Amino acid sequence: MAEIPKIVGQRLRAIAEVGEHPDSNLLSAFVERGLGKRERVQVLEHLSQCTSCREIASLSATEVADAAPVVVASPGWTSWPVVRWGAVAACLVVVSAVVTLHHKREPRQMAASIAEVKPATEMLPGPNSAIGKKSASLPLPASNSEAKAGFASKNIASQQKAGPANLEAGNNAAAAPGPVEMADARPSLSQPLSQPEVPGRAKDAFMESQVAQADRTTGGAMAKKRSMLASEVSSDALLPPALIPRWTLSSDGTLQRSLDSGRTWETIPVSNQTTFRALAANGLDIWVGGSGGALFHSSDAGQRWTQVRPVANGEALTDDIIGVEFTDTLHGKLTTSDDESWATADAGQTWQKP
Amino acid sequence: MGKDGVQSVVGLSAGLESVMSDIYQKSRGEEFGLSRGEFDGVLGEIARKYLPADAVQRDLRDLYISLRAEELALARACAAGQERAWEVFLTRYREKLYDIAGYITKESSAGRELADSIYAELYGTTTRDGQRTSKLASYTGRGSLEGWLRTVMAQEHINRYRKQRRLVSLDEETEEGVQFAVAESEAAIAVDPRVEAATDEVLAALPPEDRFVLASYFLDERTLAEIARTLGVHESTISRKVDKLAKSLRKQILAALGRRGMSRRQAHEALEVDVRDLRVNIRSRLAQESGGAAFSKKKAEAPAGEGS
Numbered sequence: 145m146a147e148i149p150k151i152v153g154q155r156l157r158a159i160a161e162v163g164e165h166p167d168s169n170l171l172s173a174f175v176e177r178g179l180g181k182r183e184r185v186q187v188l189e190h191l192s193q194c195t196s197c198r199e200i201a202s203l204s205a206t207e208v209a210d211a212a213p214v215v216v217a218s219p220g221w222t223s224w225p226v227v228r229w230g231a232v233a234a235c236l237v238v239v240s241a242v243v244t245l246h247h248k249r250e251p252r253q254m255a256a257s258i259a260e261v262k263p264a265t266e267m268l269p270g271p272n273s274a275i276g277k278k279s280a281s282l283p284l285p286a287s288n289s290e291a292k293a294g295f296a297s298k299n300i301a302s303q304q305k306a307g308p309a310n311l312e313a314g315n316n317a318a319a320a321p322g323p324v325e326m327a328d329a330r331p332s333l334s335q336p337l338s339q340p341e342v343p344g345r346a347k348d349a350f351m352e353s354q355v356a357q358a359d360r361t362t363g364g365a366m367a368k369k370r371s372m373l374a375s376e377v378s379s380d381a382l383l384p385p386a387l388i389p390r391w392t393l394s395s396d397g398t399l400q401r402s403l404d405s406g407r408t409w410e411t412i413p414v415s416n417q418t419t420f421r422a423l424a425a426n427g428l429d430i431w432v433g434g435s436g437g438a439l440f441h442s443s444d445a446g447q448r449w450t451q452v453r454p455v456a457n458g459e460a461l462t463d464d465i466i467g468v469e470f471t472d473t474l475h476g477k478l479t480t481s482d483d484e485s486w487a488t489a490d491a492g493q494t495w496q497k498p
Numbered sequence: 499m500g501k502d503g504v505q506s507v508v509g510l511s512a513g514l515e516s517v518m519s520d521i522y523q524k525s526r527g528e529e530f531g532l533s534r535g536e537f538d539g540v541l542g543e544i545a546r547k548y549l550p551a552d553a554v555q556r557d558l559r560d561l562y563i564s565l566r567a568e569e570l571a572l573a574r575a576c577a578a579g580q581e582r583a584w585e586v587f588l589t590r591y592r593e594k595l596y597d598i599a600g601y602i603t604k605e606s607s608a609g610r611e612l613a614d615s616i617y618a619e620l621y622g623t624t625t626r627d628g629q630r631t632s633k634l635a636s637y638t639g640r641g642s643l644e645g646w647l648r649t650v651m652a653q654e655h656i657n658r659y660r661k662q663r664r665l666v667s668l669d670e671e672t673e674e675g676v677q678f679a680v681a682e683s684e685a686a687i688a689v690d691p692r693v694e695a696a697t698d699e700v701l702a703a704l705p706p707e708d709r710f711v712l713a714s715y716f717l718d719e720r721t722l723a724e725i726a727r728t729l730g731v732h733e734s735t736i737s738r739k740v741d742k743l744a745k746s747l748r749k750q751i752l753a754a755l756g757r758r759g760m761s762r763r764q765a766h767e768a769l770e771v772d773v774r775d776l777r778v779n780i781r782s783r784l785a786q787e788s789g790g791a792a793f794s795k796k797k798a799e800a801p802a803g804e805g806s
Binding site: 147148149152153154155156157167168169170171174177178185188191193195196200202204205392393421466467 | 564602636637638639640641642645646648649650652653655656693694697698701706707709710712713714716717718720721722723724725727728730732733734737738741743744747748751769
């Protein structure tokens with residue numbers, strides 16, 4: 145825990161409570177961030193001096209989800225719990241069906257593909273395994289987008305409308321002849337994302353088009369890849385698609401995840417020796433850094449973790465990481481306790497220090 | 499928090515008149531039984547409360563547009579005793595009141611009691627000049643009605659807690675292990691006035707948000723998550739801020755002591771006297787502060803903490 149000289153505490157406490165207290169309207173607007181800059185500063189100034197108002201403001205602040213506008217919904221078939229559990233059940237059925245189908249097809253594809261393993265591997269981008277990693281994590285954004293669709297029924301409706309067109313695009317991509325390059329394949333991979341009539345279905349459509357394309361062109365290599373992707377899908381399916389995880393660091397530096405909009409938190413064991421001090425989450429992609437330059441990355445909402453050891457100009461990062469920012473899955477920046485910045489443009493494969 | 503407020507809203511420009519008309523339409527005031535004249539009166543009252551006397555019509559317009567018009571009309575119509583408004587209010591907020599009270603008290607029976615008591619105040623059990631006064635008449639639409647209810651309940655909860663603590667005897671306090679003021683031991687430490695002045699200077703130079711974070715974390719012992727929730731930012735942001743503040747404060751105080759003629763060694767020694775972890779029990783502090791002048795004054799002025 146950070147410490148301050150005791151005199152600072154004494155002087156903070158000694159500051160007299162001056163001026164009138166902000167009324168309940170201003171305090172609630174402050175907590176909801178509904179005040180203009182001038183009024184917000186005035187309220188903060190008062191709060192910094194007034195224990196009572198700090199207590200009230202803290203009690204008034206609840207989770208954003210709880211503070212959402214009140215909607216009077218009629219209970220019944222379309223009520224949220226029914227839709228939510230229905231979606232989860234449908235998802236599980238679809239995933240298990242896909243896994244079963246893949247098992248049946250496996251031997252035939254294995255026999256046809258052995259000779260073509262090498263060329264296919266060469267097609268994959270070389271040392272930039274970031275893209276390779278991307279392929280492994282490709283289904284993840286799908287569940288991210290599905291989750292949003294799950295929360296907003298309007299989105300579902302619009303996506304259902306867009307469904308046939310996207311399916312067609314997906315089929316065209318699958319039928320396209322010629323060798324497969326992962327970079328070229330990526331745009332078509334995003335196509336199924338916008339057609340989730342049932343959460344999880346998009347992943348399957350994506351998987352099938354990938355498999356078909358791979359069978360035509362690369363055979364064995366992609367068959368292997370397919371089994372890997374299939375296992376990714378099944379493990380991702382363990383995470384209810386309608387839930388975007390929320391992350392936080394506890395005061396003792398452990399990573400915590402919530403799958404129910406912050407109502408309950410579970411500690412995610414990443415490293416026993418590290419006190420984490422900063423994190424960046426982007427959908428299911430999560431980076432967390434802490435003491436001694438320890439940096440960990442997970443692209444599946446914290447189910448598997450990889451330690452990343454940043455090295456720039458032959459020098460390894462050993463200072464405490466106090467800030468982690470990732471604008472997307474590739475580009476990120478670390479801030480250390482010595483005010484140094486380390487940047488990556490390839491998901492942590494290489495690092496630069498300005 | 500402008501107390502003098504706008505003296506008059508007469509002579510409105512056509513533009514402002516049109517804005518007010520538009521807000522009234524959006525507020526569903528007519529449906530709730532609130533006439534246009536009554537609604538305009540409410541807007542005028544809010545403007546007087548929050549804007550200075552020399553506010554221009556643009557300030558009025560900005561304030562009016564920022565208000566939660568529909569919730570404002572609903573609350574004021576309820577305060578005026580309109581049945582239709584009460585139907586809507588109860589449908590929307592009855593369950594919420596109990597949920598919020600449960601969240602604040604962390605205990606179901608106390609929560610129910612708090613919610614019932616607030617509901618009575620909202621309905622208006624007190625009378626002034628023979629008229630029932632509803633607490634909803636003090637809602638001004640600056641934040642959401644739900645947020646306002648939460649704040650009002652938090653204030654009431656704290657008032658009750660303090661009242662309760664005052665009734666607890668000294669024996670019971672001792673049995674419960676409640677400690678009285680740590681202030682005595684702190685007062686015993688003689689502090690060089692230059693250290694106090696340097697610290698005050700450094701604290702005064704901090705932005706109010708930083709002082710709020712410091713006070714919340716080190717004095718109130720709030721968790722990073724609680725502070726983050728109050729400020730509406732991520733917990734890691736507060737974590738970084740606390741670390742940064744703890745490091746920079748010491749450096750800045752040392753520099754300020756240097757400017758006051760202390761050598762580096764003297765300044766270090768002055769601060770090293772008592773560099774300790776600050777742990778103050780907020781609950782006992784709240785109980786001890788029950789006689790706090792400003793808050794008591796507020797309570798006297800307006801029963802559940804309507805301070806201005």
